[in-house]
Amino acid sequence: MRSTDILIVGAGPAGMTAAISAARQGARVCLVEHGPEPGKKILSTGNGHCNLTNVQMGPDFYHTSDPAFVQTVLELFSRDQTLGFFRSLGIWTFEKNGFVYPRSEAAKTVREAFCLALSEAKVSLFTETNVTGLRPEKRGFQVRTDHGDFLARKLIFAPGGLAAPKTGSDGSAYIWIKSLGHRVDQMLPALVQLHSDSTFCRETDGVRVQAQLKLWVDGKKWESQTGELQLVSYGLSGFPIFQFSSPAIRLFEEGKQIRITADFLPWLGEDEWKTWWQTAALAFPQRTVAGLLSGLVPPKVAAAAVTAAGLSNSVTAARIGKEEENLLLNALKRQEFRMTGYNSFDRAQTTSGGVPLSEVSPQTMESKICPGLYLAGECLNADGRCGGYNLQWAFSTGYLAGQAAAR
Ligand SMILES: Cc1cc2nc3c(=O)[nH]c(=O)nc-3n(C[C@H](O)[C@H](O)[C@H](O)COP(=O)(O)OP(=O)(O)OC[C@H]3O[C@@H](n4cnc5c(N)ncnc54)[C@H](O)[C@@H]3O)c2cc1C
Structure with a gap:
């Protein structure tokens, strides 16, 4: 059994941001990804250019039943903080008609920067690893995977929604999220x-x-x-x-x-x-x-x-x-x-629906139902418009979850 401070399920933009923000605070972080590589979806974002965020930012650019929640998240880890975070990864950005892209205009440089930062922060990455069992314990969570068992003090789920399942977000993690007591609102394709x-x-x-x-x-x-x-x-x-x-x-x-x-x-x-x-x-x-x-x-x-x-x-x-x-x-x-x-979801860029925001704290992304569990990214029920809003949501919720879980 491997013991760790934080175990994160899903190495997309939300999970990788959470991992880097937690590890930079000194936490021992294990990141579990069932695909062969982390951040696969990033490669296809913005037609290969990766529209990271937008000059115009706020809850009006999201479909949500709780704009105040979205506002809090975007204030606590804002667009400008996100751009600072990217500079700390070695990525400089520029803006075109309000849309913000990496200077390289190449999504693969963003994925690469994430991978380098994970390794620099000493995050242990386990690819081609599926969760096969999950049990809350007194001191955290016991997580069984097909590559061994983990005992984690905190658990972050960032498995994406159901959009573009070929990139890994196939919904297989929802069984575990539900097993910890969460509801999942009807998920439908969006940006399609x-x-x-x-x-x-x-x-x-x-x-x-x-x-x-x-x-x-x-x-x-x-x-x-x-x-x-x-x-x-x-x-x-x-x-x-x-x-x-x-x-x-x-x-x-x-x-x-x-x-x-x-x-x-x-x-x-x-x-x-x-x-x-x-x-x-x-x-x-x-x-x-x-x-x-x-x-x-x-x-x-x-x-x-x-x-x-x-x-x-x-x-x-x-x-x-x-x-x-x-x-x-x-x-x-x-x-x-x-x-x-x-x-269908095969052609969609994002998901509407997911875990209700009412079940999560907007300051920390910690579950109100299962203490020690955090949720980040597209799995939450808020979907952004086209223009960098979904990645911003993944970065903001991921960063807040990582920070809070590392405390
Ligand atoms: C074609 C396309 C273009 C897009 N362009 C943009 C854009 O330019 N700007 C923008 O803001 N948004 C864009 N989006 C949306 C954006 O990419 C997503 O909203 C964002 O990637 C969500 O991040 P996430 O980390 O929550 O989930 P994902 O990126 O889906 O990552 C989830 C990760 O978790 C892994 N995972 C899932 N289940 C499990 C499990 N059971 N065990 C282990 N690992 C698991 C997956 O393999 C995946 O690696 C685009 C989406 C698509 C499909």
Whole structure:
């Protein structure tokens, strides 16, 4: 039996941050990872560039039932402290449109810096190691693994959620978290593509276009986003859709009717559109409508808008009256997509749901149910928007857990 001050399950950003912060305080730390290598998910973050955090930070950028909890965490280990922590790992950062990246712009340098810091802090890392048994004891926890038994004074669980399970976060640790008395709120994919049965999607497959999007829940406007929309044959993707995905999926699962409307001409008001159309139609009466609209939007969007307006692809501008003009306006500025589903955890960047925040102290991440147990990262029920918020959550909760467990 190996005795240690702290045993951490899960070597993702949350578990590795916890390990470094605890070991730097002098604690003996063992880090158990069931994958072949630590921090695998970091490699795919930010399209390989790793969007570490964001200039704008606060609870508004998280989906949570307890914003005060998130606020406390982000104050106790803030973005600026996180950047200082990264400098202590040898990683300098820069900011692009508010998004913060490592200077190298390479996620692998972040993973590498974590690995070096773990070894410099003398953290004992056990890869390809599964937890096979867990028992709370008077002096801590007895943890059985397939590479031997541990007696740990404190235990930190940082096993991630269910997103991108190929990187290791496969949900296998939840059996142990539950066995220690915790609840796990329904876990759903977030930051993921949404499905729609709209023919518009099929006709515009592969197009990327700037648009203003609105999310509607049972007919009421929920939120709006502007950015690059990606149209795919089965639905919608891209930054604005990812931002909608967490509430859209949860409300969809609750049986609500979810719709998204797209304005493909957010820079053109309705009156300006009318002026544009009349001028263009007068100048080029023999051109097809789709051809004329291709002056404003990508050709596939123009052609799909003509179909959505109920017009033939060959109809020329000269044949369009006031009514058709309004139908085209609707197709381009109020195109509607009914949500019919969403992609699975395989394609998701994060998880909504998890261990309720009410069961954990925001100052220390210690469990209120099982003293000596700490929880950090994506396994907690708070999910960030796109833009570095999920990694910041992993770093802040991991750091606080490591500090507190080492006391
Ligand atoms: C493609 C992609 C891109 C992303 N890009 C960004 C981005 O740019 N910015 C951002 O902020 N967020 C991004 N995210 C989200 C972010 O990566 C995660 O929210 C973050 O990694 C969560 O950290 P974590 O340590 O809690 O969990 P994870 O990173 O999932 O790590 C958990 C670790 O625990 C291990 N583990 C699980 N179960 C067990 C067990 N039973 N025993 C032992 N070990 C176990 C896993 O193998 C894994 O190594 C992205 C996610 C994906 C999938």
